[in-house]
Amino acid sequence: MADDKKLSKVEQIKLESDYLRGSLPEALQDETSHFAEENIQVLKFHGVYQQDDRDLRRQLVKEGKERHYMMMIRARIPGGVMDADQYLQFDKLSETYGNNTMRITTRQTFQLHGILKSNLKETIKSINDVLITTLGGCGDQVRNIVTSGAPHEGPFYDKVRKDLLAVVDGTSAKTNAYHEIWLDGEKLDLNEEETVEPMYGKTYLPRKFKIAFTYEGDNSADIYSNDIGIVAHRDGDDVAGYTLVIGGGMGRIASDKKTHPQLALPLCFVRPDELVKTCQTIVTVQRDHGNREVRKFARMKYLIEARGIEWFREQVEERLGYKLTPPRELKWETSHDPLGRIEGVNGKVHLGLFIENGRIRDTEELPLKSLLRDIVTTYRPGVRMTTQQNLILTGLTAEQVSEIEQKLRGAGFPLAGEHSPVLLNSMACPAMPTCGLAIAESERALPSVVRELEGALKEIGLADEPISVRMTGCANGCARPYIAQIGFVGRIIGKYDVFLGANVAGTRLNQLYKEMVPVAELVPTLVPVLKMFKAERQHGESFGDFCARVGIEALQERFTPVS
Known part of the structure; x- marks a missing residue:
């Protein structure tokens, strides 16, 4: 890790934030429309980006007014799985405090746009009321962990889901700042032996960190674009283990040829009981050796590029105390979202809906948001978002799916088979x-x-x-x-x-x-x-x-x- 004198500005802000508190409690009490730079950086860890309406910038400058500031809130929804009440809460909040739209992201979660600073705390609290957090939605930490959008069912998939949630818990921030600031929790007094962030430390990670799960054969989650891609291998109803690929990332700067996208490289195969510890260890290698001086080179892909995959493997093995098992060869059969009718088990049917660019809203031509609200309220399906910005309604009967399809067609919403492949x-x-x-x-x-x-x-x-x-x-x-x-x-x-x-x-x-x-x-x-x-x-x-x-x-x- 770079010493304090070489830390970038963002690293200094994190170091001085008191484990993601900054001066957010005080800033939420003042009557300004926006946050100062230090708090803007801290807010990202809480799932919030400060933005403004760029369409209005020029006119507001002419009128001598400040920018129209607003917040974007990004939830953390592991695997994009929600129940009906959770979906309807986002729908309600988008109208009460947002810009009347919901945005499915490529990280398999919802973003709400247009939240005013004065409504920020109530919006986040209301999201937590339905047992969803925004902590980890953004920031230099492990973000929302994604997976294939396919609504698979059965013992094998249940075990993979359990392992996914274990990795979520094992790589999440442990600071109590989130509960103190947004949920009116009390600040915890820790003794000298206790650590606020046992994995992250005071400055968290050098940059954002992305993890994706999938099942061998299905790359609809684009696992190679993640810092860690986790591929489940099946052994009947059991999980034989996971192949891990590491070091992927899409970001680049067009004017700097040294920056570039990178696909993840194979690292190892792990048993299910080794998965969480191995992921945590990979994160700590990036924590300790990632670039904290120049943020454009701070992603783990640049560390692996500079030191090599063999060096990285040795670092992980040294910390684990044993040699890693070589990765299995991976084969892929599909990279597409399942859309249209999807046959489930025990007579259940799922319905995959194409949501263009992930934006759920009402327009004069198509009242999509109202239509989905009515469907979710009436039929109470499970709701699953995908990394390709689509929506799958799960756990329905064939009769219910037919009724829903009729409603969609009647409102002018094309079903998946009615769209062109492109x-x-x-x-x-x-x-x-x-x-x-x-x-x-x-x-x-x-x-x-x-x-x-x-x-x-x-x-x-x-x-x-x-x-x-x-x-x-x-x-x-x-x-x-x-x-x-x-x-x-x-x-x-x-x-x-x-x-x-x-x-x-x-x-x-x-x-x-x-x-x-x-x-x-x-x-x-x-x-x-x-x-x-x-x-x-x-x-x-x-x-x-x-x-x-x-x-x-x-x-x-x-x-x-x-x-």
Whole structure:
């Protein structure tokens, strides 16, 4: 760990925060509309980002007014699993205190936007009232642990779920600050032998830390984009063990070529009883050796890149006190969310709904939010979010699913089979107007781009081709654009870098094809490559595999105009 003199500004804030308290209690009592910088950083650990409405910035400056500040709250919902009451609580809070929308994130949880500072405490308390926390939603710690969206049932899956929750508990922050600040808890007085944060210490981790679970064969959770990917191996109704891959991460800075996305590398195989301790140990290696001086190099992927996977393995083994078992070879059969009717056990049926870009709201054309509220209130299903921003209603009867489908169709909501494959495989981050890091549109831009692409694919004769398309408003990659067959990454307002060539399984990164392409030219830029794909593809070859086989440089040479 770097000494105090070399700590970055954020590290200093964490060090002086008194285990995530900062001056939040005092700041919540004043009448200002926003928090100071030190508390902004501490708030992230509590699941809160301070934002402002960027659409209003220019007008407010003209009027001599301050920015329209508001908070985004991100919950921690392990595996994205909720009951009906929990879903309805988020729905209620989004209307009482938020902007009347709910956002399913790529981390399999809900975000509420538009919360005013004066309503922040009551909103967080109300989320906790239904036994959901926001602690760990953001910040330099292990964040919401995700898994495959498929609503599997049976003893094997129950055991994996139990192990997932054990890792959640074993890697969660232990500070009492959250309860003191948001739930009116009393500050605990610890004796000298007790440690507030036995795993994290005073400065927590150098950067955010992501963990994903899945079952061998199903990579719908994109485990290779996580700091730790955990793959369950089945032995009948039992869990034979888990293969761990480590060091993945999507973030990069477009102007700094030393930053880059990275896919996780195989580390080891562990028995179920070894899982929690091994995960904790991996976290502590990153805690002690991760870069705390320069935040853009603070993710664990850069530590592994600098020291090597063998060095990292040796560090873990030394702390555990035994040699790690080599990882098992992994094979993948699917990377798609289960949508439409999904047959369960004991006569139960689940229904997977495509939620475009994860945004649940009412519009004049489609009152989706009200419709889902009515369905959840009436039928009381379980609710499961996915890392691809979709929603699955679980534990229904076939008759109930038929009634729900009828309601959805009657309101004008297309069922999964009525969407094109390219739309079903599209994702965008929120970006404008709420995200302070966005430098281009994403959620508001992708729908029209995808529909234009739908038309182009139909004209070319590729309407049924399941090509994944992901867009982000900056290079941080929250929608995982670097493992999409087509990735659009915002560079400046109205212009995007275009990436091509990832594979369907999510085990290969794409590559930069074109830079600074205006949004109106995104689809026209792709059309020549798609036509070449249609004419020259090998049998069963995906678009991403075609681009990788032909080579990005060859595509650039063929389709770059001669000046």
